[in-house]
Amino acid sequence: MSRKKTPKSKGGSAPATSALPATHGSRPVRPGTARPGPDAPPNGPPQPGRSSLGGGGDFYDVAFKVMLVGDSGVGKTCLLVRFKDGAFLAGTFISTVGIDFRNKVLDVDGMKVKLQIWDTAGQERFRSVTHAYYRDAHGVLTGPLPPALLLLYDITNKASFDSIQAWLTEIQEYAQHDVVLMLLGNKEYGLPFMETSAKTGLNVDLAFMAIAKELKQRCMKAPSEPRFQLHDYVKREGRGASCCKP
Numbered sequence: 705m706s707r708k709k710t711p712k713s714k715g716g717s718a719p720a721t722s723a724l725p726a727t728h729g730s731r732p733v734r735p736g737t738a739r740p741g742p743d744a745p746p747n748g749p750p751q752p753g754r755s756s757l758g759g760g761g762d763f764y765d766v767a768f769k770v771m772l773v774g775d776s777g778v779g780k781t782c783l784l785v786r787f788k789d790g791a792f793l794a795g796t797f798i799s800t801v802g803i804d805f806r807n808k809v810l811d812v813d814g815m816k817v818k819l820q821i822w823d824t825a826g827q828e829r830f831r832s833v834t835h836a837y838y839r840d841a842h843g844v845l846t847g848p849l850p851p852a853l854l855l856l857y858d859i860t861n862k863a864s865f866d867s868i869q870a871w872l873t874e875i876q877e878y879a880q881h882d883v884v885l886m887l888l889g890n891k892e893y894g895l896p897f898m899e900t901s902a903k904t905g906l907n908v909d910l911a912f913m914a915i916a917k918e919l920k921q922r923c924m925k926a927p928s929e930p931r932f933q934l935h936d937y938v939k940r941e942g943r944g945a946s947c948c949k950p
């Protein structure tokens with residue numbers, strides 16, 4: 705996906721739609737599309753066990769929809785590009801307009817699972833577009849299940865974290881009650897990072913062990929000894945941990 709400002713679906717050959725809200729405001733916007741076009745899953749539930757030919761030549765057994773939601777700027781588009789293309793969209797922030805999608809086929813326990821991932825616009829003025837997709841109001845997201853939701857916030861932006869409650873209220877109102885939902889904290893401070901739970905014990909021992917190792921090595925390391933790599937250790941040992949270098 706390029707960061708060009710020309711209207712172009714990243715999901716394939718879907719046309720830009722005139723149903724999208726007009727673009728206003730000073731921030732550059734990344735045009736999206738409200739229709740899946742020929743790359744969309746076939747109408748009706750897919751038939752598991754039978755290979756299908758999706759758009760772009762991807763064979764799959766079953767197709768599901770996923771929606772990325774969250775405040776503007778939390779990194780929804782970047783996360784999708786990272787997942788789809790393995791690249792990071794650095795540079796100027798180009799806000800998504802309306803909604804857009806990309807497909808990716810995964811091998812899940814020997815079955816080809818196609819995810820059609822819808823990248824929504826976080827800006828408030830596009831919220832009504834997003835609402836329609838929670839329950840597939842346009843009938844374009846056919847398949848066996850309603851879209852699963854990935855709700856993102858930016859761990860470096862408190863406001864985006866504070867918005868989670870409002871997003872959950874909205875999801876409760878517009879999505880199915882049993883929707884598959886996951887919360888993702890995106891971005892990084894360039895520090896070793898892990899989530900801990902005093903309740904379950906998640907990563908508690910690891911956090912103190914990692915710090916102890918780092919302190920010990922700073923204090924006692926012989927010049928010939930290799931340096932303890934705190935980032936690598938946390939990444940390797942942690943559950944839900946990461947080492948994110950800027």
Ligand SMILES: Nc1nc2c(ncn2[C@@H]2O[C@H](COP(=O)(O)OP(=O)(O)OP(=O)(O)O)[C@@H](O)[C@H]2O)c(=O)[nH]1
Pocket residue numbers: 774775776777778779780781782783793794795796797798799800801824825826827890891892
């Ligand atoms: N450092 C860092 N920057 C990120 C990360 N993810 C996204 N960004 C930056 O954050 C800005 C916003 O990213 P986008 O993915 O366009 O945000 P978005 O959630 O799609 O925003 P909207 O389309 O307006 O809803 C861009 O400048 C990205 O380069 C990340 O994991 N780390």
Ligand SMILES: [Mg+2]
Pocket residue numbers: 734780781782798799800823824825826
């Ligand atoms: Mg975006």
